Amino acid sequence: MNDSVDVIIVGGGMVGAALAAALGRQGLRVALVEADEAPAPIDDDRFDLRVSSLNLASQQLLESVGAWALIPAARRCPFRHIHAWDIEGHGETRFSAESIGLEDFGSFVENRVIRQALWACLEAMPNVECLCNASPINQIGGHERVLLELDNGRLLGASLLVGADGANSRVRERAGIQADVTDYHQRALIINVETTLPQQDVSWQRFTPEGPQAMLPLPGHHASLVWYGDPERVRAREAMDDETLKATIEREFPSRLGGLERVLGRASFPIKRQHARHYTASRVVLVGDAAHVVHPLAGQGLNLGLQDVITLGERLAYAHDHGKDLGGLAAIGRYALERRPQTLAMMAATETFHRVFTGGNGLRKAGAAGLALAERLPQAKQWMIRRALGI
Template sequence: MQHDHDIIIVGGGMVGAALAARVGHAGFSVGLVEKGAEPSEPCGDYDLRISSLNARSLAFVKASGTALPEERSCPFRHIDVANQDGTGHALFSAADSGMDDFGIFIENRALQYALWQRLAQLPSVTCYTHCAPLSTIAATSARQLELDNGQTLSAPMVVGADGARSTLRELAQISVESYDYHQRAMIINVETELPQQDVSWQVFTPTGPIAMLPLPGHRASLVWYDHEDATRAREAMDNATLKTAIEGAFPRRLGNITRVVARASFPIKRQHAKRYIGKRLALIGDAAHVVHPLAGQGLNIGLHDADTLAEIVIQGRDPGDYLNLLRFECQRRAANQAMIAATDSFHHLFTGAKPLRQLGDLSLQLAERFPFAKRMMMQQANGLNPFKMR
């Protein structure tokens, strides 16, 4: 039976575009369906949405031949985690795990643009923009998608990479479990007196963590997790008042804050699809899971989903075959569930009642004292097998 593509991916965000680029680079025919426009080249100031890419994610993106813009990304070599009163502290250095760096921080839009640039070079990839699926039907050897622009496409496998409010997930009648942390993350881009120092700082406070993430030059991205009301109050502040509030709460790692450049806030939720697969269908990225962003792992585990699925396609197996889909679900659900549990426990350990917070402090002290435990934690956070000896 003739199909339009070997694989159709719904959603051209960072995860969907990365899968399209990897599979397209290997010569497979890909249809990428995106409801928005093709991303435009980032210019001007750094965007508020930035993400860390760990070692496995970077290797996966680079394996598709995608060139990342060095001028809009920033490698980081240390992660400094502490609690507010100084009773718990751990410094993780990439060198301790035999790595040059932990990965990079990059603007979401810069990564997405770089991936779409790569897609434009790949003759086996077709991007369908400004359209979305209206309905879908699965047959024995293929799944068909009816799009809202009147087109119908079919492929042996359709992948939903269309984000937390996935239409494809809804059309496949896959439900989710969700949890509201009743917190918001306020992201604030600031200009700093001192240049970035290859360090990502995180301080746990009883109301939520605060983080200072490096951007190139004299810039940093602050993430301030707090209760909804407290965040709303900060959102209402003018830049001068907000700057004073930041100076009162954040450690002065990079000297004074010289300017508040931009800010926005996002609700913090956890969500997990009850199934990642359906007949000739798989969900990846935020369509499958949304984790607390405090460990900077949401995009990373989405890219690891894409990596696992790409491997199945590239090995030449029928990717939509039930057993291959099941293999994907088993591997990825276990890893993602572990990440959800880890980020959830971090949240509750450091923002819970005092005994829980003391346990959190103890975990940092143990990590600092036992290099082996520290190394294992870092390998895990990098998407690498912590039990594999170098």
């Protein structure tokens, strides 16, 4: 006998947990399978290294499931300005939320805070069962149901299996879906710092031939710096002691950063692009990094994943309300049709920024000219902002 639910979600990261919460609120019976422990309540005031920019559409999703209200104001940093320029100073473009009638563009929040808030919402949903420390060992796609065997001995049955298990998705692999991968031969060094200057309402990025340098503001005088570059150089910077790294940042980062009080932590991550060739297979659908990984320079990976949640959530709620098959093509096929072009557009945009600004001198000049031109075309700027905000 199997335990029967409407939807099984494998992966309780930010995207999987958001989908479980969105479906749970619509009254669907959901099983969320997560290999790790449930996230522990956060009782310290240090800022974690993994931080995401949540755009307005993502914020609205978190609001609608009740998670936004659980994120204390002291742990989110709304930002109102975005500046981008190239190191040679040929072009700079500035975006302001006010220019499109908004109070802010979104907020920077630690990943662990977002995830914890989502899991706290799930705890209050009797129709969502969270199975932690559990992983699938077998998935059997049937004509009417999909069966999932877990390593803890449970057997689950559902109309639909969702792979939200990240970039190395086993659900994707078991469903026979291939993914195309491009290694950028770059790493991102993330450094949490305390700055001398307050600069919490602006996020900026400077393009250099080695890769971008970005400042993501955090509450107080805190900031998350992201320094992309050649893997060997990134590893060497990562290995520096705090004082040497502080002095290196003060020398190499744009002067508008100002001085640093302290380096609080650092870690580095490889950068790749990855795209599943299909988002669906028989009774299986992929969301978040399981479906797509984009270069993080535009801070859009999680936002794309949460947009998947919004679209899939709407399709499944419609199917549920109208007595239709949740794993049928009408529901998941339309999701894939809607989401794939949007993801491809974001991938193309981030790819262009990466190639142009790490390319030869001529390409970089063209990129800088593009930034300068955008600065003189307010309507084009507004269009770009609205796309990035998901509105």
